[in-house]
Amino acid sequence: MFEQVHSHHLRKSPVSSPLAAAIRSVRGAFLSVAALSGVSNILMLTGPLFMLQVYDRVLASRSVPTLVALVVLMLALYLFLGTVDALRARMLVRIGWRVDEQVGPLALATTLDQVLRNDNAAVRPLNDLDQIRQFLGGAGPIAICDMPWMPLFLGIVFVFHPWLGFLALVGGILLVILTLISELATRKQVERMNRQAVSRASLVEAGRRNAEAIRAMGMQGTFNACWARLNDRYLRDNTGVGDVNSTFSAYIKVIRLAMQSGVLALGAYLAILQEVTPGVMVAASILTARALSPVEQAIGNWRGFVGARQSRHRLERCFADTQKTSERLELPAPQKSLLVSNLIVRAPATRAEGKPMAPGRVLLRISDVTLKAGDGLGIIGPSGSGKSTFGRALVGIGTIQNGTIRLDGAELDHWEPDRLGTHIGYLPQDVDLFDDTVARNIARLRHDADPVAIIKAAQSAGVHDMILSLPKGYDTLVGSGGVVLSGGQRQRxxxxxxxxGDPFLIVLDEPNSSLDSAGEQALIEAVRLARKRGAIVIMIAHRPSALATVNLAMVIQDGRQVAFGARDDILRKTMRQVGESA
Incomplete structure (x- = not known):
């Protein structure tokens, strides 16, 4: 059902999206839900037929055994109806679960990819997937499945008497028109409201990350004002959508009740004329109410349907923008060299609403760099020169417009990302640990990590004794972001x-920014040992003094490589230039 509504979108793309494939995979379950809906709607005839028999047969014959038999049959059918409806609802919940299970990993990967690309688009793939799952598991699909059965109930009313059928049909047409008007009235508001919800969530997350600065520097009032502005716009649209939906729901309910009473009144008039029986009069009223009920349910769930439809559109566009990767041959572990050639890194492309993607500005240009196993490269330069951009590019992060980065002759995109990651060690400027144990953080969240390898990594970093001093040692929970640790402890x-895991390429971005003298000595020893075993170590620093353990140096200024060579030669040349400029 949900897939059919958007099939026109799928036909525009020669390659079906993962979300469309996931929905197709549960098509059989959807058909089962539709079949159960048919059974449910047929069983809904129990009430009208029971009333028809009571009025036209039991009362006329005054037969108590007939009444008892009808009551028993009615209770049995209603019990069966309850079982069918419960089964249908449970199946829908599992359909949503199944779709989430298939698409969730890609939605999570896309979310992380957005962060890596510094993409500030108002799209949250996991939130959109939640919206779709909640719709699939709710009452919306039930109302959609029930709608095709409206003609059955209206047809039976027509069989009772054409005038009754015509009146019920007019009511149904009126409700459908109101539903379409509701869709047109709320579509843009729902879309705008979803964007504002994402902006609110982003602001709250930024506030959570900067809570200390907000409190320490008296920013609470201005932060609250920013939140209030976003929240006011969100609530205004949310209220507008709610007002429209509640108004249409109220009038649709009134129209349904009026139609039910109108059919009853018309049936009474026809009964007076002896064109229908009293039983037909009551049964037609009940059938009219049942025929119009799916429309009332649909309008009640319309907001969820519109939200799910927009979420699907955003997800498909988001997945289409994500780089497709095919299965790659597993390469041997790198052991020899790192080569960088004619590298150009750009800022992420941006897209204004209603406009095509615009390429970002050039952030970095690197001509040629060749490093062998055991080399240590120190990268220095002023703030904002592109040092960290180069470090991120070396570990596969960023938008590379031109050039290559090769490990043992293989470009980085020749590797499966997770496989490549086992050969790379990366320490970013801002170290953020996971809300887990120290051991699991060191082991990169692996459940099957060898304890010996964990302790070896801690000893290599000179942090083993510090970890043992924690309340539970390696099993100490560090809290969200490593909040229970100091900045130096998090960095170590x-x-x-x-x-x-003894990676081959180790990139350390400002690794001594939060370290004391003991931590710096441990860092120097860690770099020395890593180079000794054949790793390539790249240290990014502001101060030349941090390059004591490397043999090569590079200077980056204004996004360009201006010097590369032996450390002592580069430092001597740099100091001479500083002296001349002074």
């Missing part, structure tokens, strides 16, 4: 995580 555990 982050270094241990970078060294876990």
């Amino acid at each position: 555990i982050g270094l241990a995580r970078a060294l876990f």
Whole structure:
């Protein structure tokens, strides 16, 4: 049902989206739900037929045994109806679960990819997937499945008497028109409201990350004002959509009740004329109410349907923008070299609403860099020069417009990302640990990590004794972001995580920014040991003094490589230039 509504969108793309494939995979379950809906709607005839028999047969014959038999049959059919409806609802919940299970990993990967690309688009794939799952598991699909059965009930009313059928048909047409008007009236507001919900969530997340600064520097009032502005716009649209839906729901309910009473009144008039029986009069009223009920349910769930439809559109566009990767041949572990050639890195492309993608500006240009096993490269330069951009590019993060980065001759995109990650150690400027144990953070969240390898990484980073001093040692929970640890402790555990598994390429971005003298000595020793075993270590720093353990150096200024060579030569040349400029 949900798939059919958007089939026109799928036909525009030669390759079906993962979401469309997931929905197709549960098509059989949808058909089963539709079949159960048919059984349910047929069983809904129990009430009208029971009333018809009571008025026209039991009362006329005054037969108590007939009444008892009808009551028993009616109770049995209603019990069966309850079982069918319960089974249908449970199947829909599992359909939503199944779709989420298939699409969830890709939605999560797309979310992380957005962060890596610094994509600020108002799209939250996991939130959109939640919206779709909630709709699939709710009452909306039930109302959609019940709608095709409206002609059955209206047809039976027509069989009772054409005038009764015509009146019920007019009521049905009127309700459908009101439903379409409701869709047109709320579509843009729902879309705008969803964007504002994403903006609210982003602001709250930014506030959570900067809670200390907000409190310390008296920013609570201005932060609250920012939140209030976003929240006011969200609530205004939310209220507008709610007002429209509640108004249409109320009038649709009134029209349904009026139609039911109108059919009853018309049936009474026809009964006076002896064109129908009293039983037909009551049964026609009940059937009219049942025929119009799916429309009332649909309008009540219309907001969820519109939200799910827009979420699906955003997800499909988001998945289409995500780079497709095919299965790759597993390459041997790199052991020899790192080569960078004619590298150009751009800022992420941006897309204004209603406009095509615009390429981002060039952030970095690197000509040629060749490193062999055991080399240590120090990268220095002023703030904002592109040092961290280069470090992220070396580990496969960023938008590379031109050039190549190769490990043992293989470009980075020749590797499966997870497989490549086992050969890379990366310590970013801002170390953020997971809300888990110290051991699991060092082991990169692996459940099957060898405890010996975890302890070896901690010892290599010089943090083993510090971990043992924690309340539960390696089993200490560090809290969200590592909140129970100091900045230096987080950085040293982050270094241990970078060294876990003896990776071949180790990139350390400002690794000594939060370290004391003991931590710096541990860092120097860790770099020395890593180079000794044949790893390539790249250290990014502002100060030349941080390059004591490397043999090569590079200077980056204004997004360009301006010098590369032996460390002592580069530092001597740099100091001479500083002296001349002074």
